[in-house]
Amino acid sequence: MSQLILFNKPYGVICQFSRDGDRTTLADFIDVPGVYPAGRLDHDSEGLVLLTADGRLQARIADPKFKMAKTYLVQVEGTITDEALAALRKGVQLKDGMTRPAEAERIADPDLWPRDPPVRFRKTVTDGWINLTIREGRNRQVRRMTAAVGFPTLRLVRQAVGPWSLQGIEPGTWRAVDAA
Known part of the structure; x- marks a missing residue:
């Protein structure tokens, strides 16, 4: 059985282990x-952010052909309209093509940690x-989708990928789990 690390990435951390100048990277938090x-x-x-040493598991999670769901809490500028939500649910035209339909709903302000x-x-x-x-993962896709419907993203927090979630994991900490 493969091991999977569930990491709650703070704002400003680069999703790589190699140094990028003086910027904070995964290596500052994960010594595995x-x-x-x-x-x-x-x-x-x-x-x-999910991390693994299993190449097949990594591909199954990251490759868009597997359509693994990724769920985000998104703070947008303005009060999002029903029309904008409907557009997100239908799919949004971006410069690199039409997105797949998304699940989108207006929610109350979530109870999140303060951002720094x-x-x-x-x-x-x-x-x-x-x-x-x-259920895809284009570069900066969520930000581009909300901007395309007229509501730029102010804060973006990924809550879940497939069956794995952030529940109980504080920012800058991680937990190892067995992946089926």
Whole structure:
């Protein structure tokens, strides 16, 4: 049985082990030899990153052909409309083509850890949260999708990948589990 590391990546961490100047990387948090990320999160995104030493498991998680669900909590600028949610559910036209349909719903502000640095607050601009599940993984896809429907992303936290979730894992910490 393969082992999988569930890591809650903080904002600003680069999803690689090799040094990139003075930027914080996975190596600053995970001292397990031979594991690699199964998919990535941008440095300005937070949340669940899966790591494994099993190449087949890594491919099953990261390769879009397997359509593994990835669920995000997304803070957007403005109060997202029903029309924008419907567009996300249908699929959004991006420069690199149409996205697959997503699951999208408006949610109450989630109980999350504070981000460092905090999201910029503006008195004159509202914000809201959505729960968004996609089954592909293009570069900066969630941010591009919300922008395409008129609601730029302010904060992005990946909550789950397939059956694995962040539940009980604090930012900057990880837990090892057996992967079926």
